[in-house]
Amino acid sequence: MDFSRSAQPQAAAPAAAVGHSKKSGSDKSPLARAAVVAAAALVGLLLIALAVVSFGGDTDKESKFVNSDKLQAVFLNTGQVYFGKITELNSKYFVVTNIYYLQTSTSGSTTTNSSTSVSLVKLGCELHEPYDKMVINRSQVTFWENLQDNGQVAKAVSTFQKQNPNGQKCSDQGASASGSTTNSVQNAGTANTSTGTKQ
Numbered sequence: 001m002d003f004s005r006s007a008q009p010q011a012a013a014p015a016a017a018v019g020h021s022k023k024s025g026s027d028k029s030p031l032a033r034a035a036v037v038a039a040a041a042l043v044g045l046l047l048i049a050l051a052v053v054s055f056g057g058d059t060d061k062e063s064k065f066v067n068s069d070k071l072q073a074v075f076l077n078t079g080q081v082y083f084g085k086i087t088e089l090n091s092k093y094f095v096v097t098n099i100y101y102l103q104t105s106t107s108g109s110t111t112t113n114s115s116t117s118v119s120l121v122k123l124g125c126e127l128h129e130p131y132d133k134m135v136i137n138r139s140q141v142t143f144w145e146n147l148q149d150n151g152q153v154a155k156a157v158s159t160f161q162k163q164n165p166n167g168q169k170c171s172d173q174g175a176s177a178s179g180s181t182t183n184s185v186q187n188a189g190t191a192n193t194s195t196g197t198k199q
Contacts, residue, residue, distance in 0.1 A: 063090075102118055
């Protein structure tokens, strides 16, 4: 058996080399530290810019689809629909002006002899008399669409605007039993539909 290999003493690393490597790892120059901080700041700014582009870019693209010459329908996740002009949309809210909505009423005393009429109502003459501008939380909107001029809603709005060139007058409207006032666009004819359930 040859034990000569295990008997040989192993060479230790020079003390100067060990001491030198510790010094270079812990004592960086101020220029090197500034370069690391600047690189980290640059990466952070690039990430922020990427987030802004990815979140803000989609709404910028979406807003290009709004046809400012047409009316829009805004459908909410509550089932309510508002018709009007989308003047602004972003990742947080929609701004809609010139607002109309649908109102249904049922006439008849029994379910077999009743009819339901749908009328388009101009926003503004309700009990709380809101301004003709609505800010809708983005999370409440399921979808929206541009409306064609020959649709029933657009025709009814056009007829209402011709009949009321100075805008609607809430004082001319009669109050219902609940105390609220509405200005229905029923004279337009095309927006007022009746569905009878006579049997």
